Amino acid sequence: MTQLIAAGTDVTVSKRLAIAAKVKNGMIANSMSLAVLCVLVYFSFASPHFATAGNLATILVAAAPFALIACGQTLVILTGGIDLSVGSVIALAAMSGAIVAKANPEALWLGIAVAVAAGLVCGAINGILVAGLNLPAFVATLAMLTTASGLAYVVGGGAPINGIPAGFGAFANTTLFGLELPVWLMFLVLVVFALLMRRTTYGTRVYAVGGNITAARIAGIKVRGVLYSVYAVSGALAGLAGGLLSSRVVTAAPTLGAGYELDAIAAVVIGGASLMGGRGTIWGTLIGLLLIQTLNNGLDLLLVPSYWQSVIKGALIAAAVAVDVFVARRKS
Numbered sequence: 001m002t003q004l005i006a007a008g009t010d011v012t013v014s015k016r017l018a019i020a021a022k023v024k025n026g027m028i029a030n031s032m033s034l035a036v037l038c039v040l041v042y043f044s045f046a047s048p049h050f051a052t053a054g055n056l057a058t059i060l061v062a063a064a065p066f067a068l069i070a071c072g073q074t075l076v077i078l079t080g081g082i083d084l085s086v087g088s089v090i091a092l093a094a095m096s097g098a099i100v101a102k103a104n105p106e107a108l109w110l111g112i113a114v115a116v117a118a119g120l121v122c123g124a125i126n127g128i129l130v131a132g133l134n135l136p137a138f139v140a141t142l143a144m145l146t147t148a149s150g151l152a153y154v155v156g157g158g159a160p161i162n163g164i165p166a167g168f169g170a171f172a173n174t175t176l177f178g179l180e181l182p183v184w185l186m187f188l189v190l191v192v193f194a195l196l197m198r199r200t201t202y203g204t205r206v207y208a209v210g211g212n213i214t215a216a217r218i219a220g221i222k223v224r225g226v227l228y229s230v231y232a233v234s235g236a237l238a239g240l241a242g243g244l245l246s247s248r249v250v251t252a253a254p255t256l257g258a259g260y261e262l263d264a265i266a267a268v269v270i271g272g273a274s275l276m277g278g279r280g281t282i283w284g285t286l287i288g289l290l291l292i293q294t295l296n297n298g299l300d301l302l303l304v305p306s307y308w309q310s311v312i313k314g315a316l317i318a319a320a321v322a323v324d325v326f327v328a329r330r331k332s
Contacts, residue, residue: 068185072235074268075234122235
């Protein structure tokens with residue numbers, strides 16, 4: 001009888017330990033989602049203006065351009081690369097699109113089209129440098145960062161472009177079903193790229209290249225084509241973001257987009273992607289993005305100085321990478 005009781009006790013203890021382990025692993029795996037929830041709860045109590053429909057809409061509108069470039073950045077990082085140029089590409093695309101819109105008031109859509117095309121060209125050049133010439137992604141995109149920034153000043157003659165027809169603002173300021181068009185565009189891009197990465201052979205190839213580039217070549221994957229495509233996509237999305245940003249304020253400045261690449265990279269890393277490539281998701285990037293934008297908004301409402309906001313975001317990135325390393329070690 002004593003042995004049966006002891007055996008039953010051991011089984012009960014084992015079950016409890018197994019449940020505790022599952023809960024612990026689940027909390028670690030979803031740590032960023034829990035962090036977003038905690039931040040939302042905190043700011044909801046700390047500021048009466050945070051948990052309002054208007055402020056939540058403001059967060060989504062602010063997140064839209066970052067979401068576009070973060071999607072492209074996710075693809076690049078999944079291959080083990082990085083795109084430092086998206087902030088400057090935003091500026092160049094915005095300036096190019098604004099000057100075309102100003103010169104063609106009867107066809108304002110050309111401004112957005114040219115902005116996307118300018119971004120696509122910059123991304124394609126990055127792809128050629130990385131995939132064709134085998135330059136390190138850091139060096140290639142850093143060179144594009146400097147070049148695109150200089151060209152943004154060249155396009156505008158060293159000054160912002162004003163006098164754009166007011167109708168150009170309709171692209172970013174039109175409201176549909178209670179939300180502005182950039183927010184709907186953000187949702188569309190996120191869904192499309194999430195499906196692309198999970199449901200298509202292209203997504204599988206991107207993960208394969210980032211996971212083990214040698215094995216990907218042996219498996220017959222055209223590695224250069226995959227690398228070229230992710231940088232081209234990243235550039236095109238940065239161009240679209242630039243067009244939307246210039247449309248929102250109906251002007252364009254050569255400094256537009258400065259520092260955007262850092263928040264985009266931070267969103268991808270916080271969302272669980274590995275800078276070594278092969279691991280990460282679009283939905284994870286969305287969680288990281290929402291955490292950053294919620295922090296920005298909430299800290300602004302609480303009148304926290306910008307330099308302290310930078311400190312907080314830096315600590316958050318370090319914590320996210322630490323969690324990523326911890327999880328990777330547990331799995332290995």
